[in-house]
Amino acid sequence: MSDDSLRWLGPKPDLTDPVLIVMLTGWIDAGGAARAAMEAIELESEATPVAEFDDDVYVDYRARRPVMELRDGLNTVLQWERITIGTGVDQAGRDLVVMSGPEPDTAWHRFTRLVGDTATELGITAMAHLGAYPFAVPHTRPARISVSSPSQDVLARVPFLRSSIDVPAGVAASLEHELHDRGIPSIGIWAQVPHYISTMAYPAASVALLDGLREATDVVLDATTLRSDVMIQGRRIDAMVAGNAEHAQMIAQLEEIYDESDGSVELTDDVDDSLEMRSGDELAAELEEFLREQD
Numbered sequence: 001m002s003d004d005s006l007r008w009l010g011p012k013p014d015l016t017d018p019v020l021i022v023m024l025t026g027w028i029d030a031g032g033a034a035r036a037a038m039e040a041i042e043l044e045s046e047a048t049p050v051a052e053f054d055d056d057v058y059v060d061y062r063a064r065r066p067v068m069e070l071r072d073g074l075n076t077v078l079q080w081e082r083i084t085i086g087t088g089v090d091q092a093g094r095d096l097v098v099m100s101g102p103e104p105d106t107a108w109h110r111f112t113r114l115v116g117d118t119a120t121e122l123g124i125t126a127m128a129h130l131g132a133y134p135f136a137v138p139h140t141r142p143a144r145i146s147v148s149s150p151s152q153d154v155l156a157r158v159p160f161l162r163s164s165i166d167v168p169a170g171v172a173a174s175l176e177h178e179l180h181d182r183g184i185p186s187i188g189i190w191a192q193v194p195h196y197i198s199t200m201a202y203p204a205a206s207v208a209l210l211d212g213l214r215e216a217t218d219v220v221l222d223a224t225t226l227r228s229d230v231m232i233q234g235r236r237i238d239a240m241v242a243g244n245a246e247h248a249q250m251i252a253q254l255e256e257i258y259d260e261s262d263g264s265v266e267l268t269d270d271v272d273d274s275l276e277m278r279s280g281d282e283l284a285a286e287l288e289e290f291l292r293e294q295d
Contacts, residue, residue, distance in 0.1 A: 003114045005054040005107075006085075013050055013087050013122070018095035019217045020119055020179075022129035024083065026103035027170030030193035033132035033205035038100050040210065040223045045088025047098050051118075053083040053111070060105035085118070091220040097122060103171050111171065116178040126217050127179045129172035132191040132205050134198035138254040139237050143208035147216075148173065148188035150180040158187070158216050187216050194254075197237070203229040 023038035041047070055061075059081055067079040083101035090096055097119075104111045119127065137144065147160035155162070176186040189212040191205035203226045210226070213219050241247045 005057040015095040020097045020124045020127040024103040030132045030134040030198040031202035034130035037206040037209040047086035047088030051085040058104040112174045112178040127186040134195040135192040143205045145212040146190045
């Protein structure tokens, strides 16, 4: 039975062993790392839209109001948020299907069934969704990746961190189960972002997500601009931290924890809470001002 809440913009694409990559805004994405990674994927793969979901069904515009472009009193255009599906090709010639836009505000069961039907119809061979969360880690170390999946086989194939925690789920978690139940390997790839940088762009986490995507699905992407931004931002933050002994002490503590742990420790187990919170909040505010001045 067809669902008219998905509209195809042309003929349905004929793809070979495509991988579905999902990034829907509105859930956890510290530093906008997952969104930046998806933008790099769409740009590099030259993804073009092939379908869009009915925003009246899935988007609550009282919560996500459209942006009105007002020029000298003239209401020129309204920018509506929509969930779209596009197709592209990675650097190795692999077909990609990318789904991006706002996380649905309603009808999650209908949405996940429809995505599952579409994935089956397009011959999707694997699904990965991207996310990022703040954690007590230093910017001076590589961003770690953690994983979620309903499949023990998928978990066994990747070396990512495993967490045990009860948290509110995003629709991507429902997609994991929907596609898994249809025999399509599904995985969530999550990057850890230093808590003191979680409100600003952090390209190191975006790069880690793309590297994790390659590890999990063999999708090959260069992302040269993002990789260059990692070095630039790292030098700027180092320069900022070097001028404050308390911040330097906090970074040193986080480095020690990072080097001795598997990435799943809780901050309260190893770091003085008052130092972490005071230094982290102050450093975040100073970094934002410093990077604005640098830009």
